[in-house]
Amino acid sequence: MGFTKFVFNKLLGWKIRGSFDPGIRKSVVIVVPHTSWHDFYIGAFARRILNTEINFVAKKELFKKPFGWYFRWMGGAALDRTAGQNKVEAIAELFAEKKEFRLALAPEGTRKKVSSWKTGFYYIALQAGVPIIPVAFDYKTKTVKIGAAFYPSGNYDEDLPELKEFYKGVVGKVAEYT
Numbered sequence: 001m002g003f004t005k006f007v008f009n010k011l012l013g014w015k016i017r018g019s020f021d022p023g024i025r026k027s028v029v030i031v032v033p034h035t036s037w038h039d040f041y042i043g044a045f046a047r048r049i050l051n052t053e054i055n056f057v058a059k060k061e062l063f064k065k066p067f068g069w070y071f072r073w074m075g076g077a078a079l080d081r082t083a084g085q086n087k088v089e090a091i092a093e094l095f096a097e098k099k100e101f102r103l104a105l106a107p108e109g110t111r112k113k114v115s116s117w118k119t120g121f122y123y124i125a126l127q128a129g130v131p132i133i134p135v136a137f138d139y140k141t142k143t144v145k146i147g148a149a150f151y152p153s154g155n156y157d158e159d160l161p162e163l164k165e166f167y168k169g170v171v172g173k174v175a176e177y178t
Contacts (some may be wrong), residue, residue: 007044018146020052020133025100027149028125029054029133032117032165034106035172038165042137043104044074046144054102057091077101088123095128102133113177119156126152134163 008014020027031039047054053075060078062071077094079087095101103124107117125132131149138145147166152159172178 004045004048006051009062010144012045014042014045014142014144016049016146017142018168019050020146021101024131024133024149025102026095026098026128026130027102027133028121028128029102029104029135030107030121030129031104031135031137031168032107032178033170033178034108035111035113035174035177037111038173039106039137042090042144045077052102054104056104057094066150088120088127092122092127095130095168104135111174111177117160122152122156122159126154132163134166136170137168137172138170139173139175145170 031043043054055075055077057077057079058071060080062068063076063078079090091103094103105121105124107121108114109118121132131151133149134147136143136145136147145166150159150163170178
């Protein structure tokens with residue numbers, strides 16, 4: 001881990017503020033803003049330094065040979081994206097199957113600028129009975145910020161402004177998409 005921390009802190013100039021509560025073994029981790037492919041390796045460095053398992057879901061086809069082992073090693077879980085499937089329900093079931101599962105999602109659903117977030121992250125957390133952990137990759141300050149657990153009330157319209165408050169002033173890699 002020393003090498004990872006050296007590269008992250010000294011060579012790339014990043015730091016981490018906050019941490020994941022070790023008592024919370026299941027959560028939906030929302031990462032905002034998601035404006036660049038660089039977010040992937042920033043997240044990979046952060047999770048290694050924090051020694052915290054962070055998972056993701058991807059289409060099941062990625063988990064076949066020759067790279068399936070890599071995606072599983074990186075914390076991936078296969079998702080059947082066939083039309084007509086209830087993806088929120090399918091993902092919520094993954095939480096029941098696992099002892100520890102922190103699902104990272106980008107509520108924007110794309111790396112481009114959006115006017116509103118997709119709601120799946122919220123309803124996955126609600127159905128799975130897990131908190132939402134807000135995480136920001138602030139490229140302006142080169143800081144990965146990890147917020148406190150947020151427990152959804154079931155009223156998305158009331159909860160969303162509270163979640164978005166965490167991201168005020170955060171700038172993504174592509175600032176104009178923030």
